Amino acid sequence: MRSFTYLLIIILPAFFVAYAAADDGHARSPGFIKDCSQLHVSQYCAKTMSSVFDAHGRLWSAWVNGQYLYVNYSDDKGLTFSRAVKVNAVAEKIAAGREHRPKIKVSDAGLVFLSWTKKLAKRFTGDIRFSRSVDGGKSFTVPVTVNDNREIISHRFDVLGVNKKGDIYISWLDKRDKQKADRANQEYNGAAVYFSASFNDGKSFTENKKIADNSCECCRMAMDFDQQALPVISWRHIYGDNIRDHSMVNFKNKMEADKPYRLSYDNWKIKGCPHHGPSISIDKYNVYHAVWFNNAEKRHGIFYANSHDKGKIFSSTLQIGNYANKASHADILAVNERVYIVWQEYVQSRYQIFMLKSVDKGNSWSKPVLIAETSGIPDYPFLLTDGQSIFSSWHILEQPYHLILLEK
Secondary structure, eight states: OOOBOOOOEEEOOSOEEEEEEOTTSBEEEEEEESOGGGOSSOGGGOSOEEEEEOTTSOEEEEEEETTEEEEEEESSTTSSOBOOEESOSSOOOBOOSSSSOOEEEEOTTOOEEEEEEEEOSSTTOEEEEEEEESSTTSOOOOOEEOOSOOSSSBEEEEEEEEOTTOOEEEEEEEOHHHHHHHHTTOOOOSEEEEEEEESSTTSOOOOOEEEEEEEOSSSOOEEEEOTTSOEEEEEEEEETTTEEEEEEEOEEETTEEOOOEEOOOOOOBOSSOOOOOOEEEEOTTOOEEEEEEEEOSSSEEEEEEEESSTTSSOOOOEEESOGGGTOEEEEEEEETTEEEEEEEEEETTEEEEEEEEESSTTSSOOOOEEEEEESSOBOOOEEEEOSSOEEEEEOBTTSOOEEEEEEO
16 A cells, blocks of 8 residues: 655755765765855755656766766665765856756666756857766766757757666757848747757767757756657747747657647747746656646646647646746656646745645546745755655755655
């Protein structure tokens, strides 16, 4: 019988515990400190964190401190962490915002992969970077730039995926086509969606290929894999006169994307970037589950829908959360018949995390459950599984890492 953990966690913003390296190389708690200036390297001082479980239940985390990307791991569900390992030996400005943080994935063979955006000299410009570890996170390869267009323009908001075969896909938002249109005095709205792939454990990447024109230029993307181990990618798209809804695309084969299709029809018209991307998860029955946010006059808030035919038809939408409390930034995870959604709300100067759960592939849902709250400065919530239990990862600035058990 599964056990359900509905424990409200009150997370205080005051002092936080500093982890110092112990003899075994793991982090221990020696006492309290007042601010990040007292720490040389600490994930507590990271604005955002990305985490993932590997096939053996080890929890990996990636985060930025200064101009360096770091990786460490935990074998006790986030209570202690290994020594942080620096990924880039040469300092570079790394995007670490909530919508465009570094990504980390681990293959079933135990190889650790990272992608991130390196900020360039001009505002809103960047390159997509990649590094890997083949020795269990002890060291990382010299970072390489994945985008083959090297103009000082926007190649940003990358998403990283690794399938069961070990194939690596990176997709991102790219303005090379807008740059070309501008030089020709032609109109081009937004950015384009590009991708590159590696089929040799990250030793090399394919040439860049375009998936779609006219994507929204600064919202996070989402990626999962279907039951054929092919990528499915979703992003916020620009339709017509600045209608910013969501698109999704399947792949015909390893290197050929199909024609994108429209996921949401909320008709949010805005001349600007919402900084609010979607989340998708595909279950073992090949049902696509998606959540997104829109703020149109008639349809606003977080929405959920699913598709049983690879996106040709989506179900009617379910509205999630309390719009009056700024419900936003949802994440979704499908495991067998179960589907979980977490999101953030803001009530009386406190951030709150809620969860919804379905046990029948998204056909019916539980009531929302408040699982954590803080008056600190939080990252967005994300869902993780170690193959047995379901967790919510919720990082808060200047605090220890929070991995919240939702269900065993």
